[in-house]
Amino acid sequence: MDVGIVGYGVYLPKYxxxxxxxxxxxxxxxxxxxxSLIIHEKTVPSLDEDTATIAVECARNAINHSQxxxxxxxAIYVGSExxxxxxxxxxxxxxxxxxxxxxxxxxxxxxxxxxGTAAIQATMGLVKSKMIRYGLAIGADTSQGKPGDILExxxxxxxxxxxxxxxxxxxxxxxxxxxTTDTPDFWRRENQEFPSHGSRFTGQPAYFKHVIAAAKGIMxxxxxxxxxxxxxxxxxxxxKFPLKVAKILDFDKEKIExxxxxxxxxxxxxxATLLGLAQILDEAVAGEKILAVSYGSGAGSDAFIIEVTxxxxxxxxxxxxxxxxxxxxYLDYALYAKFKGKIKGVNxxxx
Amino acid sequence: xxxxxxxxxRLIPQxxxxxxxxxxxxxxxxxxxxxxxxxxxxxxxxxxxxFSGEGKIYSYTLIHVPSEGLGFMKPYAIGIIRLDEGxxxxxxxxxxxxxxxxxxxxxxxxxxxxxxDGDSGIIRYGYKFKLTE
Ligand SMILES: [Zn+2]
Numbered sequence: 001m002d003v004g005i006v007g008y009g010v011y012l013p014k015y016x017x018x019x020x021x022x023x024x025x026x027x028x029x030x031x032x033x034x035x036s037l038i039i040h041e042k043t044v045p046s047l048d049e050d051t052a053t054i055a056v057e058c059a060r061n062a063i064n065h066s067q068x069x070x071x072x073x074x075a076i077y078v079g080s081e082x083x084x085x086x087x088x089x090x091x092x093x094x095x096x097x098x099x100x101x102x103x104x105x106x107x108x109x110x111x112x113x114x115x116g117t118a119a120i121q122a123t124m125g126l127v128k129s130k131m132i133r134y135g136l137a138i139g140a141d142t143s144q145g146k147p148g149d150i151l152e153x154x155x156x157x158x159x160x161x162x163x164x165x166x167x168x169x170x171x172x173x174x175x176x177x178x179x180t181t182d183t184p185d186f187w188r189r190e191n192q193e194f195p196s197h198g199s200r201f202t203g204q205p206a207y208f209k210h211v212i213a214a215a216k217g218i219m220x221x222x223x224x225x226x227x228x229x230x231x232x233x234x235x236x237x238x239x240k241f242p243l244k245v246a247k248i249l250d251f252d253k254e255k256i257e258x259x260x261x262x263x264x265x266x267x268x269x270x271x272a273t274l275l276g277l278a279q280i281l282d283e284a285v286a287g288e289k290i291l292a293v294s295y296g297s298g299a300g301s302d303a304f305i306i307e308v309t310x311x312x313x314x315x316x317x318x319x320x321x322x323x324x325x326x327x328x329x330y331l332d333y334a335l336y337a338k339f340k341g342k343i344k345g346v347n348x349x350x351x
Numbered sequence: 352x353x354x355x356x357x358x359x360x361r362l363i364p365q366x367x368x369x370x371x372x373x374x375x376x377x378x379x380x381x382x383x384x385x386x387x388x389x390x391x392x393x394x395x396x397x398x399x400x401x402f403s404g405e406g407k408i409y410s411y412t413l414i415h416v417p418s419e420g421l422g423f424m425k426p427y428a429i430g431i432i433r434l435d436e437g438x439x440x441x442x443x444x445x446x447x448x449x450x451x452x453x454x455x456x457x458x459x460x461x462x463x464x465x466x467x468d469g470d471s472g473i474i475r476y477g478y479k480f481k482l483t484e
Contacts, residue, residue: 014446047424048463056462097367327484349467
């Protein structure tokens with residue numbers, strides 16, 4: 001029995017800040033940062049946006065794309081590391097705002113930047129076992145970079161939603177495989193406003209090790225090589241890491257570039273792999289194969305083999321990612337600091 | 352802190368999904384929902400409908416002296432929106448510059464935080480509108 005994607009939706013906030021503007025404030029060399037991280041600008045949420053509003057917008061787009069009745073959705077899982085409440089599920093808000101409630105199960109997922117792909121795996125299981133007809137998996141974040149920290153250049157906001165089912169698939173998910181270890185590369189304790197990271201430790205033993213192991217693992221058990229894929233999309237904390245991994249895995253540069261969006265929107269955390277995949281699906285044609293691998297600090301990677309069907313060509317997404325990428329308005333650092341609540345003595349919840 | 356939570360909860364279908372009502376007798380649509388049609392009175396037949404969220408700016412004003420809880424958004428636009436299905440409603444128009452606004456421009460609904468009840472209260476989500484790109 002096939003299981004796969006029935007529809008998908010994306011959302012990005014409208015506001016942007018450029019690397020030059022952040023570098024100007026902190027006295028960094030913008031050209032060096034742009035070159036070393038391959039990043040030009042990133043999204044910034046509006047004052048009235050958060051992970052729940054982003055999740056709702058991309059969920060509505062996914063349901064519209066699929067053309068299904070939201071009452072047939074049996075599960076909604078929202079993956080994020082920036083849920084608006086500590087206690088009170090984001091998924092309930094999405095369920096209500098998509099008219100999927102009340103006959104369904106819902107929960108929030110957390111696993112740094114891979115909570116959204118973990119949600120896809122969970123819904124695949126429920127769909128395949130016929131416990132539910134459709135499952136909605138969402139990855140959305142409004143991530144925080146500490147002012148002056150290197151992560152401030154990339155930490156951005158956005159989300160992607162995938163409706164998983166058995167019929168009318170725009171793409172089949174042929175297999176999924178995960179690679180998980182206990183690796184403290186990036187974390188945030190309760191009541192801490194900003195995450196901490198193990199600096200150099202975040203590269204080799206963390207991102208590279210897990211993404212490569214998951215990619216190799218799933219290709220090996222399906223007897224496939226890089227030649228069998230038309231595209232590869234990876235978690236993209238910056239523009240550089242995915243290019244390196246693609247090279248190590250022997251994928252041509254064109255195969256990774258299509259879904260590489262972080263240079264233009266920043267690292268959307270739980271949204272990153274899902275948005276990169278959407279960018280590919282927006283134009284992919286029947287028969288094309290995609291290798292998608294997420295990464296979540298802490299640490300783990302989820303890999304997926306996805307095969308596009310004719311249905312994707314017949315039912316093109318009317319709200320493609322490129323429209324959201326192109327609709328933008330730039331902020332200076334002062335307005336950015338206000339929008340992100342980074343100004344000392346100012347509490348956005350108490351205007 | 353929990354003031355008005357019950358009212359917000361009751362209004363979630365309206366505030367999240369623009370659910371209103373329609374009189375099957377004369378076809379008039381209502382938002383906020385009405386349970387009695389003013390045209391047909393007791394012979395009316397009221398059913399629930401979900402508005403598309405598409406409409407036009409009927410009128411708007413810029414707010415420089417903000418309501419409680421909206422201070423950081425000032426100046427912001429409040430519009431009277433004519434929904435394509437007929438009813439007029441009042442809502443904030445977001446993600447735009449004041450000079451971009453004009454009567455007659457097309458708008459569509461978006462899902463946003465409307466009011467946050469301080470540090471420990473609930474977050475009230477609901478509809479706002481933005482210019483249709
Ligand atoms: Zn009537």
